[in-house]
Amino acid sequence: MIILEIRQLKTFMSIVKLGSFSQTAQLLGYTQSTVTTHIQLLEKEFNTVFFERFGHQLMLTTDGERLYEYAEQITKLSEAAKNELDHFDIPKGSLILGIPESVCMYYLTDVLKEYVSLYPDVELKLRLGIGSDFRNLLRKNVMDVAFFLEKKVKDRDFISEFLWAEPIVMVAAPNHPLTKLKRVKVQDLTGQILVFTDSISHYQTVLEEYLEKSSITPRTILEIGQIYTIKQFVKSQLGITILPLAAVKTEIEAGELVALSWQGIDLDTNTYIVHHKDKWLSLPIRAFIKLVRERLVE
Template sequence: MEIRQLKTFMNIVKLGNFVKAAQFLGYTQSTVTTHIQLLEKELDTILFERFGHQLMLTTDGERLYEYAEKITKLADDAKNALCQSKIPVGPLVIGMPESFCVYHLPDLLKEYSSLYPDVELNFKFGISNEFRNLLRKNMIDIAFFLEKNVTDSDLIGKFLWPEPIVIVVSPEHPLAKKESVEAEDFHDQTLVLVESGSNYRTALEKGLEKAAVCFKILEVCQIQTIKQLVSSSLGITVLPLVAVKKELDAGTLVALPWQGPEFQINTYLVYHKEKWLSHAIRSFIKLVQERLVK
């Protein structure tokens, strides 16, 4: 029985299926399956059973999960206790929006990797609500949130800076010529938006729905693709200013003079209040505050 097999088993339980566990761990699905098969062979039992599309723990699986939590925690505790050096080492799993990684972090990550080459950086892209779940399950160490406030009682959110949000179109779009733009101007327009759940997308949708405006949505996962579609006059988008600054400066996109409700979005660095902050985590937080906070 290996620690990595137990961690694979625990991730399957937490995420609900083999595919998501493989994606999260960076394994192939066959590797995840092999880990479980080896555990079942060694323990001479079945850990999971299926009911339709639902994956369920067997009674033995439930019993093993209790032990797996204790074993993996003891292994981590032993590693931390025996590591006397204050030089950051080991894995560091960071959750962040794609835009944040691409437009805020490249230089900082390069510097951090140069300073602490023994830290294994691992990034998970998504939105704040997904990261909340992963922080509570101890599946990521820290995360960057783009939200108005972080008020969760079990999370610690360090305010970093306000994150300006802009609504942009192609210079050829009819709305680009207007001196002011309100919610009513979006009637029957196509919005090219990031995945559902993003706070700035939600704020725009709520503002338009409150004004009883009918609009169409084209959902696109990648910001670069969104910008290309919008610059081709296929619709309107809302994004962090940092993600479109280059295009605004070049004139390939235009920021609309929005007169609707303001997008009050801030950037926070968040971790669970019960999280043990390793040297790797502390060093990362310190570097973020030194290099990125104005």
């Protein structure tokens, strides 16, 4: 008698979509050994092998392809049954969110805390990144909802809702030479050290393209993984950076950082909440979007 667990099937489907055990573990919030165990249990139940490797490429076997077809149907029926039997009263299930670090830290912390408190039966999973990271995951249906920091979301297969305007500021340490200028122009960035995030944000891309178009060459560009570390570098005069105002507002008000009077290309952006147009909006998804609107949208 074959006994299937829905979570094992969901793990299997995520591996197929992402092509990686490690990325699946990161997305679903499991250890890699847990992901491996899920697949081993499935293979033991069916007495077959679902994946094989050709070099670094992970490939489905013929039995894996057959299981995937059934897995899609089983998981969809499971979600439908769960919502029908729960009478749509209380959100249950899982919710996978993609959020830029600045949005998560400076806007969503209280919202996420409230959501977890209101809906303890929802398994909430977060992935930090940027819109370009999330697009593929939304299209593969391994991420439910994402926040984009972009001027405008133009993808025709996404439904996006504008949330708020996001000012972007260029900041430096108080005693940095650029703080003495009434206006900072693109040519003033010649020979400067720029400190950016290691994931290329929309506003960072805009600035880099503008520098290239203007034939301006910085001294170097440092790529740092976390906003906190970037701010510490800038405070120590190891360069200047551009970040959402929300991420540096406290330091500016405390006099630890100074917002430069940037006169170059417009770097300001917007925050959107996005999902795929074909995504079925489960109760956990709708409850989250509703809470975001109530708490963050004026």
